[in-house]
Amino acid sequence: MSLTTTTGTDAASKARLRLWLRILKASRVVEAELRENLRNEFATTLPRFDVMAALSRFDEGLKMSELSGVLRVSNGNVTGIVDRLQDDGLLVRVPVPGDRRASLVRLTKRGRDEFARQAEQHERWIDEMLADFTAGEASDIAARFDRMATLQRDKT
């Protein structure tokens, strides 16, 4: 075992496990609150919000596979959520010229308007729930997590 290896010691391992449990708890608390607020104020769900949030960052739209890639959920998962959002007139599937297999998913005008309203509240809710973090702290920890997620992803 290399001298620079930091994994494997019992104390560090326990500390990391505790950190993971805290991350898990925090994200569950926040998600539960978001879920409830989205339901009460917009009659929607977190997965629907996530899909619309992803699409809102791409005016040209996203292919189904790109969408599931961005959200890091399975392929088949997105199909159902997009189906329902499409039924509600919040997005459309646009055929891709030159590839009859694929389609671009794009928010409609209604979808963009609706998401804008939701996103504004969403940011406010997050701001309140994470009020305990100063802007500086938030940036530091965010950067720290970014590195971790990147390292982890690149390993796979």
Place this chain on the structure above:
Amino acid sequence: MSLTTTTGTDAASKARLRLWLRILKASRVVEAELRENLRNEFATTLPRFDVMAALSRFDEGLKMSELSGVLRVSNGNVTGIVDRLQDDGLLVRVPVPGDRRASLVRLTKRGRDEFARQAEQHERWIDEMLADFTAGEASDIAARFDRMATLQRDKT
């Protein structure tokens, strides 16, 4: 607006939103890996692991409502997972003397043995995924999150 209020400024709000998105991404990355490992190596799922982990901390067992309280998931949710774990012989429902409504859920010997094997690997996986954090960093951030989750919970 009070001079001590930290929410409401645009920059802080954006920093907190970014932090939340990083927390979300990190926990999804870690959960996806755990899910896959649990499936491949133990033919089980994360919710099943979570239930067994909660029960493993209480030799006397937990009532269904306590279990859903600890896990912070809905009441009805636990019923199904416990049903399946019971079918697999990993836990039992024990009647509570003096209250015919309730039952205590307890791991069986097989359940404890099986969980011990899973927990050992689980800790190793977490240690590897969070290897980028030193023990000190992990403790600091864990404490930070603990405070946040507590503040948030107490508000509700």
Place this chain on the structure above:
DNA sequence: GCCATTTAGTTCAAGCTTGAAATATTCATG
């Protein structure tokens, strides 16, 4: 051009998750 492989997307079964409604039991209080 033909056929194997790859890529895009949907469908499917099984399990997870929620919130609400239903059932059963206990508790409180008059």
Place this chain on the structure above:
DNA sequence: CATGAATATTTCAAGCTTGAACTAAATGGC
């Protein structure tokens, strides 16, 4: 002790999630 409120749990419908199987279309040798 009767009965209405509270508590413990299950059931249910709808939606989410996964991984695998499937369909359809594009691509790349040969």
